[in-house]
Amino acid sequence: MNDVLFVVGDTPVSVGAALVGMAAMALLVLLAIAAVIARGLHGGNAATLAQTRRAAELEQRLSDLIRYQSEANGRVDAMGRALAGRQAEMAKAMSERLDSVTHRFGHSLTQSTRYTxxxxxxxxxxxxxxxxxxxxxxxxxxxVTTLRDVLANKQARGAFGQARMxxxxxxxxxxxxxxxQYTLPNGKRPDCVVLLPDQRPLCIDAKFPLEAVTALREARSDAEKKAAAQQLRTDVMRHVDDIAGKYLIPGETQDTALMFVPSESVYAEIHDGFDDVIQKAYRARVVLVSPSLLMLAxxxxxxxxxxxRMRDAADQIRTxxxxxxxxxxxxxxxxSKLQTHFGQVNDDVRQILVSADKIERRAARIEELDFAAPETPAPPSNPEAPLAQERDLFASRAFKIDEVSAG
Structure with missing residues (x-):
């Protein structure tokens, strides 16, 4: 009993002490079990009551839950019907909108197609x-290329000016x-002559020297421009002298000849930049004309x-x-004769009307059986004689009118 089984800390524990401790622990366990059983018996009624209350509360809550569920089902049905109505309205609106959009899209597409x-x-x-x-x-x-080729050739350029003139x-x-190509008395043949009434032709020359003008336009430096301008003066004045010497014949041709410049721009350039040439040509009785000035002339x-021609036809017109x-x-x-005859006819008609009035009055007296003696002299034995005479007179006047009309 006094044998040491184990040591707890510094205190040895013997077998007897261990048995006493185990007995005490067993007693404590039994007491605890008894207490638990007693507590269980005492708390059973309270638990039953509590469970009953809980069941009643649970049943109440279940009924409330069922009621809430029915209300919720009603609300859900109402919401479903409302949602279905809204969905139908929305579907209808969407269909109408879709139809409208489709119509507008089709119309817009048609217009776009037409516009396209x-x-x-x-x-x-x-x-x-x-x-x-x-x-x-x-x-x-x-x-233009052909014209450039024409103007590049002197003979072709002359033919071009001749054709335009x-x-x-x-x-x-x-x-x-x-x-x-009229032949003058001196044997020269100008490009064209205008036959004026005084039998003296007006000569027109179409061979204008365009080489100097082309050189002046193509010149780049001042020296080239000056040389080209001097060459232009020389060529134009030489041609003016040729025209004056060939085509101005005293008593045979007009006192003035025309030099045709086939380009308005060339004429304007010469007229503006070479006034001395224009004046010398005037003094030589040679007039430079552009196409428009030639038309006016x-x-x-x-x-x-x-x-x-009017003067030549004046005698015939006078006759x-x-x-x-x-x-x-x-x-x-x-x-006048017809008027006289018409006057005589008017007199005859007036006399006929007088006779007609008399006849009408006699007829009225006959109708009234008024055989009283008339105040006027007695009518001839044949009452229709005056009418016959007047008819003959009227016929003779009408015959005279016909004769006058026929004459």
């Missing part, structure tokens, strides 16, 4: 215009009022030719006027 077609048509027309303009530009380029003259003057000469005056006098005489 119109734009494409306008674009096609403009492209056609551009193509025609391109063709015209190409043709114009070819013409001839077209202006032919358009402005009648046939017989001009002649090309041709119009003046056309009027001169017309006046000359015709005299014949017209004679015809007018005869017409006046015949109208």
């Amino acid at each position: 077609m119109q734009s494409l048509q306008a674009l096609h027309e403009r492209l056609g215009i551009i193509d025609r303009a391109h063709d015209n530009l190409t043709e114009l380029t070819d013409q 001839e077209s202006i003259v032919q358009d402005g003057l009648p046939k017989g009022g001009y002649a090309f 041709i119009q003046v000469m056309q009027q001169i030719l017309k006046d000359a 015709e006027v005299l014949h017209l005056s004679d015809d007018l006098a005869r017409l006046r005489e015949r109208v």
Whole structure:
């Protein structure tokens, strides 16, 4: 009993002490179990009551929950119906909106298609215009190239000026009022002459020296421009002297000759920059004319030719006027005779009306059986004799009127 089983700290524990401790612990366990059992028996009634209350509360809550659930189901149904209505309205609105959008989209697409077609048509027309303009530009380029080639050749350039001058003259003057390559008494042949009424032709020269003008335009430095200007003066004055010496024949041609410049720009350049050349040409009785000035001169000469033809026809016009005056006098005489006959006819008609009034009065007296003696002298034995005489007189007047009208 006194044997040491183990040591707790510094205190040895013997077998007896261990047994006593174990017995004490067993007693304590039994006491604890008894206490627990007693507590369990005492708390069973309270738990049952509490459980009953809890069951009642749970049943109440369950009924409330069922009621709440039914209310919630009603609300859910109402919300479902409302949601279905809203959904139907929304679907209808969406359908209407979609139809409207589809209609507007279709209309807009149709308009866009029409506008696109119109734009494409306008674009096609403009492209056609551009193509025609391109063709015209190409043709114009070819013409300019041809004109440049023509102007580069002296003979071709002279033919170009000659052709332009001839077209202006032919358009402005009648046939017989001009002649090309006309031979003058000295044997010279100007490019064109205008046959004026005084039998002295006006000479026109179309061989203007354009080489100096081309050189002046192509000059770059001042020295080249000065040399080209001097060459232009020399060439123009030499040509002026040639025209004056060949085509101005006293008593045979007009006192003035025309030098045709086939370009308005060349004429303007010479007129503005070479006034001394223009003045010297005037003093030499040679006038430089551009195409427009030549047209004006041709119009003046056309009027001169017309006046000359009027003067040539003046005698014939005077004779015709005299014949017209004679015809007018005869017409006046015949109208006077006709007026006289008409006056006689008026008198005859007036007398016929008087006789008709008398006949009417006699007829009225016959109707009234008024056989009283008349105040006027007794009528002839044949009462229709005055009427016959007046009818014969009227017929003779009418015959005379017919004769006058036939004459």
